[in-house]
Amino acid sequence: MKNILDLAYNIIGLPRLIISIFLLVFLIAAAVVDLSIPMLTGSLLVRVGMNAVLVLALIPAIKAGTGLNLALPLGIMCGLVGAVVAIEYKLSGAASFAVALAIAVPLAIIVGYLYGLVLNRIKGQEMIVGTYVGFSVVSGMCIFWLLAPFKNPEMVWAYGGTGLRNTILLHSSFDKILNDFLGFKIGEIEIPTGLLLFFGLLCFMVWLFGKTRTGNAMHVAGSNPRFALSCGINIDKMRILGTVLSTILACIGILVYSQSYGFLQLYQGPLMMAFPAAAAILIGGASPKKAAISHVIIGTFLFQSLLVVAPPVINVLVEGSFSEVFRGIVSNGVILYALATKWEGGE
Amino acid sequence: MIPEQKELKPNTNSPLIKIKRKLIEFAVPLLFLVLCIIGAYYARLQPSFLINEIIMRMARNPVLVLALIIPVLAGMGMNFAIVLGAMAGQIGLIIITHYEVTGITGVTVAALIAVPFAIVFGYLTGKLLNRAKGKEMITSMIFGFFAVYVWQLFFLVFVGSIIPMRNEKMILSTGVGVRNTVDLVGIRYALDDIIKIRDLPGITIPISTLIVVALFCILITFFMKTKLGQDIRAVGQNMEIAAISGINVDKIRITAIIISTVLAAWGQIIWLQNIGTLNTYGSHVQVGLFAVAALLIGGASVAKANIWQVLLGTFLFHTLFIISPTAGRNLLGDAQIGEFFRVFVAYGVIAVALVLHAWQKHSAAKNK
Numbered sequence: 051m052k053n054i055l056d057l058a059y060n061i062i063g064l065p066r067l068i069i070s071i072f073l074l075v076f077l078i079a080a081a082v083v084d085l086s087i088p089m090l091t092g093s094l095l096v097r098v099g100m101n102a103v104l105v106l107a108l109i110p111a112i113k114a115g116t117g118l119n120l121a122l123p124l125g126i127m128c129g130l131v132g133a134v135v136a137i138e139y140k141l142s143g144a145a146s147f148a149v150a151l152a153i154a155v156p157l158a159i160i161v162g163y164l165y166g167l168v169l170n171r172i173k174g175q176e177m178i179v180g181t182y183v184g185f186s187v188v189s190g191m192c193i194f195w196l197l198a199p200f201k202n203p204e205m206v207w208a209y210g211g212t213g214l215r216n217t218i219l220l221h222s223s224f225d226k227i228l229n230d231f232l233g234f235k236i237g238e239i240e241i242p243t244g245l246l247l248f249f250g251l252l253c254f255m256v257w258l259f260g261k262t263r264t265g266n267a268m269h270v271a272g273s274n275p276r277f278a279l280s281c282g283i284n285i286d287k288m289r290i291l292g293t294v295l296s297t298i299l300a301c302i303g304i305l306v307y308s309q310s311y312g313f314l315q316l317y318q319g320p321l322m323m324a325f326p327a328a329a330a331i332l333i334g335g336a337s338p339k340k341a342a343i344s345h346v347i348i349g350t351f352l353f354q355s356l357l358v359v360a361p362p363v364i365n366v367l368v369e370g371s372f373s374e375v376f377r378g379i380v381s382n383g384v385i386l387y388a389l390a391t392k393w394e395g396g397e
Numbered sequence: 398m399i400p401e402q403k404e405l406k407p408n409t410n411s412p413l414i415k416i417k418r419k420l421i422e423f424a425v426p427l428l429f430l431v432l433c434i435i436g437a438y439y440a441r442l443q444p445s446f447l448i449n450e451i452i453m454r455m456a457r458n459p460v461l462v463l464a465l466i467i468p469v470l471a472g473m474g475m476n477f478a479i480v481l482g483a484m485a486g487q488i489g490l491i492i493i494t495h496y497e498v499t500g501i502t503g504v505t506v507a508a509l510i511a512v513p514f515a516i517v518f519g520y521l522t523g524k525l526l527n528r529a530k531g532k533e534m535i536t537s538m539i540f541g542f543f544a545v546y547v548w549q550l551f552f553l554v555f556v557g558s559i560i561p562m563r564n565e566k567m568i569l570s571t572g573v574g575v576r577n578t579v580d581l582v583g584i585r586y587a588l589d590d591i592i593k594i595r596d597l598p599g600i601t602i603p604i605s606t607l608i609v610v611a612l613f614c615i616l617i618t619f620f621m622k623t624k625l626g627q628d629i630r631a632v633g634q635n636m637e638i639a640a641i642s643g644i645n646v647d648k649i650r651i652t653a654i655i656i657s658t659v660l661a662a663w664g665q666i667i668w669l670q671n672i673g674t675l676n677t678y679g680s681h682v683q684v685g686l687f688a689v690a691a692l693l694i695g696g697a698s699v700a701k702a703n704i705w706q707v708l709l710g711t712f713l714f715h716t717l718f719i720i721s722p723t724a725g726r727n728l729l730g731d732a733q734i735g736e737f738f739r740v741f742v743a744y745g746v747i748a749v750a751l752v753l754h755a756w757q758k759h760s761a762a763k764n765k
Contacts (some may be wrong), residue, residue, distance in 0.1 A: 114470055171755070173755075174759070175751065178532070178535040179752055186744035189740045189744050191743065193741065246651065375550050378542065378545070378546060382542045384537050385539050386543055391528075
C-alpha cells in the first residue's frame with residue numbers, strides 16, 4: 051500500500067498535489083457559499099485559453115535545454131509592437147489580428163535569435179539573466195511607447211500629450227476576435243471556441259515540430275548534450291532555435307491574451323508576466339529540464355481554476371481584494387520549490 | 398587574484414597599459430560619471446539643492462548597499478533577498494510606532510527589535526540558498542517577491558484579526574490591516590538630528606548619520622580580516638577547497654546571509670528615519686533592485702565588491718536619480734522620460750553586469 055502511495059506521489063509531484071488539494075478545498079467552499087458554477091466555468095475556459103499560449107511558449111526553451119524562459123517579455127514586446135502598428139493603420143477585425151501577427155513574428159525571430167546568442171554565452175545562468183533582460187527591455191520600451199510617433203487618437207493620450215496610453219482599447223480592432231469565433235452557449239456557459247481551437251492548433255504544431263528531425267535533435271541537445279555532441283548535433287544552434295520558437299510563441303501569446311482581455315497593456319504591464327506562466331507549467335508537472343504539452347494544459351487549468359475559484363471564496367471570509375496576493379504567493383512559491391529541488395538529468 | 402596576475406604578459410608594467418587597465422576597471426563608474434555630468438548640465442538644478450540632496454542620500458542609503466558586500470564575497474552573488482532584511486527593520490519601526498517610543502530611543506529600540514527577525518529571515522534565506530547552489534541570485538530574487546506577498550497577507554489580513562493591534566493611527570477603520578502609510582513622525586530625523594551642521598545656506602549635513610555609515614564601513618573592513626571573514630572569503634573563492642580545509646561551507650554561507658539581512662534591517666531603519674513615512678506595502682519592494690544597481694554602478698561585479706564601490710556607486714546612482722526627471726523634462730519635454738530612464742538604468746545595469754559575469758565564467762570554464 052505504501053509503495054503504491056509513494057509511486058502515486060512521485061508521479062503527481064508535490065506542487066500538483068498541493069495545488070489540487072487547495073483547489074478541492076476551494077471548490078467545496080465555493081459550493082457551500084453558493085457561487086454560480088456556470089459563470090465560474092465560463093470564465094475559467096476563457097482564462098485558460100488566454101493564458102495557455104504564454105505557458106506553451108516555455109516548452110521549446112525547456113526542450114532545448116535553456117530552462118524556464120523568464121525573458122518572455124521579449125516576445126511579448128514584439129507582439130505589442132505588432133498590435134500597435136496594426137491599430138495605427140486603423141485596421142479592424144481579422145485583418146488587424148493578422149497584420150499584428152505578420153509584424154510581430156518576424157520581429158520575434160530577430161529578437162529571439164539575438165537573445166539566443168546571448169544565452170549561449172551564459173550557460174547555467176539563464177534564469178537570472180533572462181529575468182533582468184526581460185525587465186530592462188520592458189522598462190526600455192516604456193521610453194519607446196512615450197516617444198514613438200504614433201498618431202491614432204485611439205492610442206495617444208487625449209489631452210494634447212504625446213505618447214501611447216497605458217491601456218489601449220481594442221474594440222475597434224481585434225477585441226475577442228478569437229473568443230467569438232464559432233462561439234456558442236451551453237446553458238449559461240459561454241464556450242470561447244475560436245480561442246480554444248487556436249490554442250489547440252498551436253499545441254498541435256508544437257507537437258508536430260517535436261516529431262520532426264529538427265525537433266528531435268533540439269530535444270536531444272537539451273536533454274543529453276553529450277549524446278547530442280556525439281551525434282553531431284550543433285547544441286548552440288539548437289538552443290538558439292528553442293529560444294526563437296519560445297519568443298515567437300510569446301508574441302503570439304500576448305496577442306491572444308490581449309484580444310481576450312480587450313485591452314493592450316503597455317508600459318509596466320508586461321513586467322511580471324513570465325512568472326505566472328512559469329508557475330503554471332511547473333504546477334502542471336514540468337521541471338526546468340523536462341516539459342510536455344500535457345504539463346501546459348494541466349498546469350494552466352489547475353492554476354487558473356485556483357485563481358478563478360479562490361478569490362471569491364476568500365472574499366466571503368475576509369474583506370478586501372486578495373486575488374493579487376494569492377496569485378503572488380502561489381506562483382512565486384511554486385517557482386521557489388522548483389529552484390530548491392535537484393532535478394534529474396543535471397549538467 | 399594570483400592566477401590572474403600570472404596570465405598577464407611581461408610588458409604589463411608599462412604606464413600606458415597600466416592606465417588602460419585602470420580605465421577598464423573603472424569603465425562602468427566612468428560611464429555613469431559622464432552620464433551624471435551631462436544630466437546635471439541639462440537639469441540646471443540649483444547647486445545647493447543638488448549638493449544637499451546628494452549629502453542626504455549619501456547618509457541614508459549606503460548601509461543598504463553595504464548589506465550586499467558579504468554575500469558577494471561569500472560567492473553567493475547579489476543578495477536580492479535583502480528585501481527581507483528591510484522588512485525586519487520595518488517590523489521594528491511598526492512596533493515602536495505602535496507603542497509610541499520616539500526619538501533616538503525609538504530608533505535604537507526598533508534596531509534591536511529588528512535583529513531577531515532579521516536573524517530568522519536570514520537563516521531561512523541562507524537555508525534556501527544552500528539548496529540552490531549555483532542559482533543563488535534568481536532564488537534570492539524570487540524569495541524576495543514571495544516575501545513581499547507574504548508581508549501583504551500578514552499585514553493586511555492577520556494584523557488586527559489574529560494579532561491584536563489597536564492603534565487608530567495605524568490600523569484601517571475596519572479594524573483589520575495596517576494602513577497604507579504609517580507616519581513615523583516620532584522618529585523622523587532622530588538619528589540625523591543628533592549632530593547636524595546647518596552653517597551653509599540651503600545645505601544641512603547630518604554628521605551623526607554619516608558617522609554611523611563610516612562606522613559600518615570600518616566594521617565590515619575589520620570583520621573581513623577576522624577568522625570568520627577569512628572563512629567567508631575562502632568559501633567565496635572555492636567551496637570545494639574550503640570544505641576540504643575543514644570549513645563548514647553551508648554554515649558559513651548562512652552566516653553571511655544573516656549578517657547581510659541584519660545590516661539591511663538597520664539600513665532600512667536609517668533610510669526610513671530620514672524619509673519620515675513608512676509606505677507599509679511599498680517601502681521595501683524596490684530595496685534589492687536599487688541597492689544592487691548602485692553597487693554595480695560603483696564598479697563592483699557579482700563576485701567582487703568593496704567599500705569604495707559601495708560609496709561611489711551610491712553617489713553616482715543617486716545623483717542620476719535626482720537629476721534624471723528634470724533632465725528628461727528639459728531635454729525631451731517630459732519628466733516621465735527621465736523617470737523611465739532611471740528605472741531602465743537600474744534594470745539594464747544589472748542585466749549587463751549579469752551577462753558579462755556569466756560570460757566570463759562560461760569562457761573560463763571552456764578554457765579549462
